Amino acid sequence: MNQTDVLIIGSGIGGLSTAIHIASQRPELLITVLTKTVSNESNTRYAQGGVAAVWNESADSFEKHIRDTLDAGDGLCDLNAVRIVVTEGPQRVREIIDWGTRFDKSHAETDYDLGREGGHSENRILHYKDITGWEIQRALMAKANEFKNIEILEHYFAIDIITQHHLGYVITRLTPGIECYGVYALNKRTNEIEAFLARTTVVTTGGAGQVYRNTTNPVIATGDGIAMVYRAKGWVENMEFVQFHPTALYNPAGENPAFLVSEAVRGFGGILKTREGESFMHRYDLRESLAPRDIVARAIDSEMKQRGEECMFLDCRHLDKDAFIAHFPTIYDKCLSIGVDPMQDMIPVVPACHYLCGGIRTDVQARTNIRHLYAVGECTSSGLHGANRLASNSLLEALVFGYRAAADIVAQIDGVTWKTGIPNWNASGTTDPKEMVLITQSAKELKEIMSSYVGIVRSNIRLKRAMDRLELLYRETEEIYNTTTISPQLCELRNLITIAYLITRSASMRRESRGLHYNTDFPNKQDFVQTTLL
Ligand code: FAD
Numbered sequence: 001m002n003q004t005d006v007l008i009i010g011s012g013i014g015g016l017s018t019a020i021h022i023a024s025q026r027p028e029l030l031i032t033v034l035t036k037t038v039s040n041e042s043n044t045r046y047a048q049g050g051v052a053a054v055w056n057e058s059a060d061s062f063e064k065h066i067r068d069t070l071d072a073g074d075g076l077c078d079l080n081a082v083r084i085v086v087t088e089g090p091q092r093v094r095e096i097i098d099w100g101t102r103f104d105k106s107h108a109e110t111d112y113d114l115g116r117e118g119g120h121s122e123n124r125i126l127h128y129k130d131i132t133g134w135e136i137q138r139a140l141m142a143k144a145n146e147f148k149n150i151e152i153l154e155h156y157f158a159i160d161i162i163t164q165h166h167l168g169y170v171i172t173r174l175t176p177g178i179e180c181y182g183v184y185a186l187n188k189r190t191n192e193i194e195a196f197l198a199r200t201t202v203v204t205t206g207g208a209g210q211v212y213r214n215t216t217n218p219v220i221a222t223g224d225g226i227a228m229v230y231r232a233k234g235w236v237e238n239m240e241f242v243q244f245h246p247t248a249l250y251n252p253a254g255e256n257p258a259f260l261v262s263e264a265v266r267g268f269g270g271i272l273k274t275r276e277g278e279s280f281m282h283r284y285d286l287r288e289s290l291a292p293r294d295i296v297a298r299a300i301d302s303e304m305k306q307r308g309e310e311c312m313f314l315d316c317r318h319l320d321k322d323a324f325i326a327h328f329p330t331i332y333d334k335c336l337s338i339g340v341d342p343m344q345d346m347i348p349v350v351p352a353c354h355y356l357c358g359g360i361r362t363d364v365q366a367r368t369n370i371r372h373l374y375a376v377g378e379c380t381s382s383g384l385h386g387a388n389r390l391a392s393n394s395l396l397e398a399l400v401f402g403y404r405a406a407a408d409i410v411a412q413i414d415g416v417t418w419k420t421g422i423p424n425w426n427a428s429g430t431t432d433p434k435e436m437v438l439i440t441q442s443a444k445e446l447k448e449i450m451s452s453y454v455g456i457v458r459s460n461i462r463l464k465r466a467m468d469r470l471e472l473l474y475r476e477t478e479e480i481y482n483t484t485t486i487s488p489q490l491c492e493l494r495n496l497i498t499i500a501y502l503i504t505r506s507a508s509m510r511r512e513s514r515g516l517h518y519n520t521d522f523p524n525k526q527d528f529v530q531t532t533l534l
């Protein structure tokens with residue numbers, strides 16, 4: 001069996017920043033990072049707009065950033081978590097600059113060029129052109145590679161968290177003292193399932209956008225960590241709050257993932273319009289094209305439905321061409337590649353699933369309810385986002401809680417030893433799948449169900465339909481899982497079904513509309529509760 005001090009699952013901003021902080025404080029600890037494909041493939045790598053942080057203190061303040069975050073969160077943020085992220089954020093951003101991350105400077109080259117996105121009352125987004133995530137991922141990988149005590153194992157797919165359950169004990173979500181001893185992971189190169197025993201484990205597996213047909217998330221975003229922790233009887237909450245980004249590029253040819261047209265483009269002056277060139281956002285919110293995402297996405301959805309259109313449009317034709325290309329070179333090139341010249345044509349856009357606000361419940365040290373198990377980044381419900389995430393707050397959240405997780409782990413780990421007696425993975429009674437196509441077919445069905453019935457606008461009857469269909473998919477998939485050898489595709493399907501179930505169940509439990517969750521049968525706000533799934 002593999003043995004390590006700290007096991008981190010995921011190599012995005014959450015995983016790498018946690019690893020670097022632990023490694024730099026405790027060179028004698030071995031930190032093993034498992035990642036299911038190559039180390040630089042993650043949601044992090046695709047981030048465009050940037051990182052929100054209070055930078056220009058003459059115009060901005062912590063109080064303003066806190067207020068904007070609470071406004072977007074629509075009554076469900078945890079004020080303490082918000083305060084921590086906003087006030088500690090700038091220090092964490094300075095750290096990644098020291099580690100080699102580049103952010104664009106303003107003309108004077110003296111200070112950073114701060115962008116603006118929906119829901120922000122000030123310019124506070126540090127960015128690197130329109131590929132901020134790529135730059136952060138690059139810099140963090142380079143920094144992590146400087147440490148001899150960080151090992152990054154690519155093509156290892158984590159399957160299950162090891163707890164007392166694997167020693168034969170019956171545990172429930174309310175059992176006190178559940179402990180994590182590591183994970184079982186599939187070595188994709190050998191097809192063997194290996195146990196990784198760890199004194200402490202950190203889940204940083206990112207989001208789950210692939211549960212919907214149209215998403216900006218890369219194909220790795222299948223909610224594995226949340227599903228694993230849920231199966232291990234961890235606490236998961238607020239799963240109904242799925243953020244749809246208003247402006248993914250509409251490509252009639254279909255693309256997975258959908259290409260994002262950053263909100264920063266609207267911050268730069270892009271205006272949402274109908275095919276006829278009329279702006280429409282004033283009918284929905286005073287902040288017009290820069291209203292928070294839930295409002296803009298619902299407005300676009302509603303306009304598309306009323307007009308029978310497949311997309312709406314982002315008009316950038318009035319903007320300065322050189323400045324546009326300097327700020328958004330990747331977006332400009334991508335548009336050209338599908339025959340849209342942003343300086344002459346309006347850009348066709350459509351909402352796409354983008355971010356999961358709910359997830360594994362964590363405290364302000366990134367601890368879960370399972371002992372020796374931490375979670376950082378998009379897979380968590382840390383209290384920062386509440387019912388809707390403010391743009392560019394998620395990279396910041398991962399940096400702040402990565403640091404806090406590391407601090408707690410460093411303080412606690414000396415009192416923790418490896419568990420003995422953990423059995424090897426039992427694959428007896430399973431055979432190779434005869435029809436892999438059944439798995440891909442079920443994944444397609446799942447995305448259709450979620451997109452048709454649990455999308456931007458929900459209703460009781462739609463949620464009930466989704467649940468009935470999910471139950472069938474669940475039963476069919478469990479049968480395959482119990483009788484065939486394990487593959488990443490099968491594990492991902494199983495995890496996505498769990499995520500779909502958690503989203504649909506949480507959505508059914510919330511008998512009101514709030515933030516990202518809108519149910520036509522309960523259009524008003526009612527109560528301020530989190531939907532914890534027990
Ligand atoms: P990720 O970066 O997704 O990393 C997850 C890691 O876990 C990956 O390495 C993955 O391979 C690994 N993994 C997953 N499952 C397993 C498994 N079973 N076994 C082993 N490894 C596994 N946020 C902002 O703040 N600002 C932005 O401008 C911004 N723009 C965005 C643009 C796009 C197109 C997208 C998709 C997201 C954007 N976001 C933005 C959101 C932000 O990028 C993510 O929330 C954040 O990067 C998540 O970081 P993470 O470390 O939690 O997860």
Ligand code: SIN
Binds near residue numbers: 048261264394
């Ligand atoms: C964007 O660039 O529009 C994405 C920002 C985010 O998701 O925070």
